[in-house]
Amino acid sequence: MGSRVKPKLAVWKFASCDGCQLSLLDCEDELLAVAGKVEIANFPEASRAVVSGPYDISLVEGSITTPHDAERIHQVRRASKFLITIGACATAGGIQALRNFKNVKDFISIVYATPRYIETLNKSTPIADHVFVDFELRGCPINKYQLVEVISAYLMGRKPNVPTHSVCTECKRRQVVCVMVAHGTPCLGPVTQVGCGALCPSYHRGCYGCFGPKETPNTTSLGKRWLELGVSHEDIVRGFRNFNAYSEAFRRESEAHEPHIRE
Amino acid sequence: MSKQLSLKMPKARTERAEESKFILEASHLGQLLSALIGKGYRAIGPTVRDGAIVYDELHSLRDLPVGYTDEQAPGCYRLEKGGGRAFFNYTVGPQSWKKFLHPPSLRLWKADREDHRFQVVQEIEQTTKFAFLGVRSCELQAILIQDKVFMGGQFVDPVYQACRDNIFVVAVNCTKPGGTCFCQSMGTGPKATVGFDLALTEVLEAKAHYFVLEVGSKKGAEVLAEIPYRQADKKRIQTANRILARSAKRMGRAMDQTNLKELLYKNYEHPRWKEVASRCLSCANCTMACPTCFCTTVEDLTDLTGQHAERWRKWDSCFAMDFSYIYGGSVRRSVKSRYRQWMTHKLATWVDQFGMSGCVGCGRCITWCPVGIDITEEVRAIRGQTSKPKSPKSYKEKN
Structure with missing residues (x-):
């Protein structure tokens, strides 16, 4: 230039x-x-x-x-x-x-x-x-x-270093203890794209998914695990319906749990 | 200790005294720590942080997780303070020693523009002398595997080597294997047999608390000379041996290694890969927690002015789409192909590549998988021994 x-x-x-x-x-x-x-x-x-x-x-x-x-x-x-x-x-x-x-x-x-x-x-x-x-x-x-x-x-004139992999990668690079495995805290990190530097897990909070779905997100498997952790279908819908609610992967997952919400 | 894992001893064990066993009273463990710090080592060992046992700097014995135990299951880790005086009554946590030997993020060099040229400034290698206290046998074997990866070939990783050449290893034999441990079946534990400077077996009885101590190197003997110890009697050696024999029988898991390499080579198209991909998050936790996984990516950065550039090396994972990116796109686009790549490399192609298995049976990939995928279970499934995956222990069950 x-x-x-x-x-x-x-x-x-x-x-x-x-x-x-x-x-x-x-x-x-x-x-x-x-x-x-x-x-x-x-x-x-x-x-x-x-x-x-x-x-x-x-x-x-x-x-x-x-x-x-x-x-x-x-x-x-x-x-x-x-x-x-x-x-x-x-x-x-x-x-x-x-x-x-x-x-x-x-x-x-x-x-x-x-x-x-x-x-x-x-x-x-x-x-x-x-x-x-x-x-x-x-x-x-x-x-x-x-x-x-x-x-x-x-x-x-170069490619930006903006990775599309999971928040977990950054958590582990920073040696943050996994909040989901060690505390049972529901976390969207495994399906969310990194970018925040694993901010919430480093403060013992689950990831809120601010950066949207990572490449090839397996929201179905994560949603199933959240249920096993005791999260209700209603709260799973809330979890995926956040700032990136209408991104395709998060939308599909919230819609999959919606019919199971008990009135 | 399996034959395929046997590597050259880092230090000769020639002196007779080094072969013997000694007693270190638990009340003198602090003196061992002080002796190491006194020799200029930065002492690193297990300590409690954020509900898990991690590896960090030890300033005194108070930093050790005294009285803590852990419970581990696929996708589940819980730390409990049960009380008691034991220093090492737990198994490996989320971290491994590779975070020191093979740092997660590392600047390789930086460069500054001078007129129309770049001046590359190599990083000054500041070598810290680390003393690792509480290295388990599986972890020692993992270090020996990474030695081969980083120092065994034509190209030696200078960062790894500089750190590796200066470590002092105090191994701790496992007296409480965890729910996801399978070192016994991998031939990598629970007793440390190689690669340590000193090795301890903790014995806690009603009226006695001591370590049966073995010396593995000259360096180890020199440190021992600075602390109080005595010759071990037969009874105490037998007690320690009994504890370790019991430990070997209490592994939470096992992996049958019979023809494992051939089995995986024959089953690239096994339906189980698709099934495991339906559970796998491709989040990379298993590879990051694994003490032998070594892959990295390199990122080149420039600043806004264009006057300054840096090259960084960061831990990477074969579970990331970008990992297999070449011109035209990623080679392993499906999660199925990524899981297959990881497991087949770990247990099969690794053997062809490095002459040993890439798995030491520490169980980290099982515990720290958020959805609890169990590599031993996957091997059994490929063998056709199980079909339905077990659901990981739920939080509700645990609490």
Whole structure:
């Protein structure tokens, strides 16, 4: 890249809590280095100064939940050379994808005083359901070091080191005692992609699955084991219906347990 | 001790005194620890952390899990403080000594850009002298296997060798085998026969608490000379032998090794592989907990400025999709092929590769599998001796 003009980076928000894009501001030590290497051209959370597109890198946060956003994401795609989705909302539909398991109209009538003002889609869907995505960075929220790694890799023209294996791998590398085997704590680690550095198990908590399904996740076997640990079907459904509820593997597992819930 | 596992003794056992057995009173164990620390060793041994016995630095005997016992079953480990004075009344936990000899994450080198060149800075090898206290026989055999892997061929792993050459091993013979132990059938325990500097058998009686001590090397004899001990009498030697003989009969599991290599070579297409894949999480816990699994991946990193690069080596697993990634994709995409690869390597191709089995019967892969897949059970199934897998002991049952 050397003497070339700095690549332009844009940050886009869809249905989300802003937590992932704030990870970029949270980079602190690395932030100046980021600003030194890329031109932050469109990032409303950081600056009102907007440079017009096209953009070399677009970081897209959030899921598609409205007809307006379903249009807007195509504009973003057209204006972006390299589109990276960041976070569970953008990669799996987010926590708001819980609506996908129910009828959204029922919620609208309960929550809003004037439901007719609300224009929303039946489902909350990941960005990749709408446009081509060059790279997906998982997590709720994303890991800022992974974000820096992806940007660094882009700048150097190399493959980012973002593994897709289980959280267990990281637990064992860190020599964390397995909470499931040693304490009987239900943990999603064996079916979840690493990225957090095995944060929860290192604090004696089961993994909540923030980074979504790992490659080839065997949720059926894990669900069966949770039952043996004494977890109810209802709690298994809750366990899989979290930030990545609508990712295919987690969705299928929660749906498999749903009919067994005793009223 | 099986013949195929016999490797060259690291130190000659020539002096007659080293062959003998001695008594170390339990009250003098602290002096052994002090002597090792005094000789500049960083003493590492079993200690309780997060509901399990792990290996970490020992500053005093208070760090040892005195009075603790463990219960182990497929997919289940529970630590209990039953009381009592025993120092070593438990079996191996989730960790193994490979975390020191073969670190989980290691920077191999870093490089800085200078004009249009890179200056590679090799890592300075800081060799720590470790004294491992409480190494079980299966673990010693695992270290001997990794010796062969890392130092036995044309290419020697310098990191492993630097650490390995400086360790002092205090073995502890197993007096309480666990529910997932099968070293007896693998010929790797419960008594340490090779590769130690000192070996202890703990004897706890109503009015006596002592260790029957054996010396395995000159280094061991030198340390022994610094602590109080006496010649072992016949009665006490017999007591220790009786405990170890009983221990050999109390293994929770067994693996029939008859024609095992040929059996696995003949059964690449056995229906059991598909069945085990339906339970296997491909989470890699078995390989990470295994004291002989040695695979690593290498990650190259650059920083944002492009001025600095690093190469890291990290534990990897044949259960990960990326592990078999080559141009065009992963070779072992199905979990079935990954489980088959692991077990066949461990028990069969390992023999062709290194002249010994890759399994020491420590049972870690059984205990620390979150869904309790039992390698001994899988071998029996391939032999056609069982068909239905046993469900791991449930938490409810245990509590």
